[in-house]
Amino acid sequence: MVVQKLVSQTMMALNGDEAVAWAVKQSNVDVVAAYPITPQTIIVERISEFVHNGEVDMEFIRVESEHSALSASWGAALAGARAFTATAANGLALMWEILYITASTRTPVVMAVVNRALSAPINIHNDHSDSMGARDSGWIQIYSEDAQEAYDNTIMAFRIAEEAMLPVMVTLDGFTISHTLQNVSVLPDEVVSNFVGIRKIPRIKLPHIYGEKEIPLMLNPKYPISFGPLDLFDYYFEHKVQQNEAMKASIPIIEKVHREFAEISGRSYEPVHMIPYKTEDADVVLLGLSSTMSVVRKVVDELRSEGKKVGAIRLRVFRPFPADMIRKELSKISTVGILDRSLSFGAEGGPVFMEVRSALYSSSSKPTVYDYVYGLGGRDLPPKLIKKAFNELLEAREEPEKPVIKYLGVRE
Amino acid sequence: MSTPMVGWKDLPMAAVPFLSAREYPTGEWAVFQPKIDESKCVKCGLCWMYCPDSVYRWDGEGVPVPDLDHCKGCGICATECPTKAIEMVRI
Ligand code: SF4
Ligand code: SF4
Numbered sequence: 001m002v003v004q005k006l007v008s009q010t011m012m013a014l015n016g017d018e019a020v021a022w023a024v025k026q027s028n029v030d031v032v033a034a035y036p037i038t039p040q041t042i043i044v045e046r047i048s049e050f051v052h053n054g055e056v057d058m059e060f061i062r063v064e065s066e067h068s069a070l071s072a073s074w075g076a077a078l079a080g081a082r083a084f085t086a087t088a089a090n091g092l093a094l095m096w097e098i099l100y101i102t103a104s105t106r107t108p109v110v111m112a113v114v115n116r117a118l119s120a121p122i123n124i125h126n127d128h129s130d131s132m133g134a135r136d137s138g139w140i141q142i143y144s145e146d147a148q149e150a151y152d153n154t155i156m157a158f159r160i161a162e163e164a165m166l167p168v169m170v171t172l173d174g175f176t177i178s179h180t181l182q183n184v185s186v187l188p189d190e191v192v193s194n195f196v197g198i199r200k201i202p203r204i205k206l207p208h209i210y211g212e213k214e215i216p217l218m219l220n221p222k223y224p225i226s227f228g229p230l231d232l233f234d235y236y237f238e239h240k241v242q243q244n245e246a247m248k249a250s251i252p253i254i255e256k257v258h259r260e261f262a263e264i265s266g267r268s269y270e271p272v273h274m275i276p277y278k279t280e281d282a283d284v285v286l287l288g289l290s291s292t293m294s295v296v297r298k299v300v301d302e303l304r305s306e307g308k309k310v311g312a313i314r315l316r317v318f319r320p321f322p323a324d325m326i327r328k329e330l331s332k333i334s335t336v337g338i339l340d341r342s343l344s345f346g347a348e349g350g351p352v353f354m355e356v357r358s359a360l361y362s363s364s365s366k367p368t369v370y371d372y373v374y375g376l377g378g379r380d381l382p383p384k385l386i387k388k389a390f391n392e393l394l395e396a397r398e399e400p401e402k403p404v405i406k407y408l409g410v411r412e
Numbered sequence: 413m414s415t416p417m418v419g420w421k422d423l424p425m426a427a428v429p430f431l432s433a434r435e436y437p438t439g440e441w442a443v444f445q446p447k448i449d450e451s452k453c454v455k456c457g458l459c460w461m462y463c464p465d466s467v468y469r470w471d472g473e474g475v476p477v478p479d480l481d482h483c484k485g486c487g488i489c490a491t492e493c494p495t496k497a498i499e500m501v502r503i
Contacts, residue, residue, distance in 0.1 A: 106426040165425065199454035204424050217426055230436065238420035239427050245420070 016177035021046035026192035033072030066091035087409035089116035103138025108161035126377020164250035273322035282311030288339030442485030452497035
């Protein structure tokens with residue numbers, strides 16, 4: 001949906017990784033600490049070129065691992081900098097410890113995660129096992145559908161992170177988006193720079209240490225404070241609840257930032273958390289994330305021309321999970337198929353399936369929900385398999401006795 | 413702890429400590445504690461430097477004094493003391 005074009009934008013041929021690097025270049029980022037990993041490498045390569053050429057005023061820290069990449073970004077953000085890093089797959093797994101620390105200390109780091117399968121066996125191609133594995137770490141997660149959205153999401157992520165005081169992961173599908181050239185509308189530097197502004201540091205009161213004086217929430221020699229040193233039985237639980245509430249409170253912030261971005265770019269993502277496609281009168285719907293959904297929409301069009309009432313929903317924001325919106329949107333649908341591009345071993349379904357089905361439990365009209373696991377390790381999901389899923393859903397009218405995972409495109 | 417416990421709504425955000433670390437007596441689980449023989453101490457400061465818990469204070473006549481509320485009893489200071497002025501005593 002195009003709102004209004006306020007500024008003229010430059011059309012550039014960029015792959016998804018380059019689009020993210022451009023967004024970082026324009027967003028007044030102070031520090032980038034990064035370690036290269038396929039398929040993310042292009043992002044930090046481009047950023048280091050910008051730094052080398054003097055095109056940006058930014059500190060680029062070369063580190064020896066992803067654990068250090070996030071640690072350095074976290075430290076920089078604690079010191080008041082706007083910090084960015086990027087990773088994929090096993091690199092994200094190596095950051096695990098610091099993912100939690102970044103979120104718990106309410107540090108607004110922005111990170112691009114170029115989705116890639118986790119070892120073993122080693123596989124460099126796209127699925128969502130990496131970011132889904134990090135879903136409980138307290139990061140906001142926004143899933144991009146194409147290079148344009150990866151660019152837009154990265155710019156918005158800085159605003160969202162700093163207003164919500166939570167770290168944000170912007171994901172893009174490995175190779176499918178990261179290495180595929182696309183026409184990307186790039187905003188003028190100063191427009192992005194004005195939109196994101198300079199990082200503001202919130203102020204807090206620590207009455208037991210500094211009395212009634214408000215101090216900046218950052219590492220500051222004038223008002224020394226430590227972040228996250230020790231909470232045992234006494235305050236750990238309270239801090240975690242506080243963090244969970246902050247996640248919930250970020251929902252309206254995410255919406256507000258999207259609306260403001262639509263005003264400057266003309267690109268509106270509505271509704272922000274999940275985008276329905278031809279669902280108004282649909283009998284069955286496929287719900288999934290990221291680049292796959294553009295193919296699903298094509299298949300929806302084809303099946304619609306055959307008179308079949310099918311629709312699609314793309315979930316953009318997985319954390320915080322928009323449960324109310326899912327309930328509302330799916331209450332009128334009889335059968336829903338979930339596209340899961342990762343597994344939760346031994347569970348009743350993939351991560352997206354479990355969340356959606358659980359959200360629907362409190363809905364009065366419970367749709368039948370099936371789980372379709374697909375595309376692990378970059379396996380293709382051709383339109384004919386999507387059609388197969390839709391046709392199966394159109395025939396299935398009854399809730400199976402227990403959840404069944406169906407695999408799309410695996411050999412038996 | 414002397415201060416009343418507060419709920420999550422009143423807790424400062426970002427996991428910054430609600431109380432100063434000074435108010436957590438973390439020396440309670442020590443089995444051994446250092447005892448300094450002042451006559452042997454040459455005031456070199458190695459115990460102060462090596463202690464992982466910043467237990468030593470520069471009180472008195474330049475002889476380091478351990479704050480036993482925060483000593484874990486690890487014995488590093490006793491090992492590092494060049495004049496063997498520190499003895500680890502079972503408590
Ligand atoms: S025993 Fe360990 S903790 Fe205690 S004062 Fe010596 S070095 Fe510090
Ligand atoms: S290390 Fe030994 S000699 Fe040196 S200051 Fe400490 S107690 Fe004294």
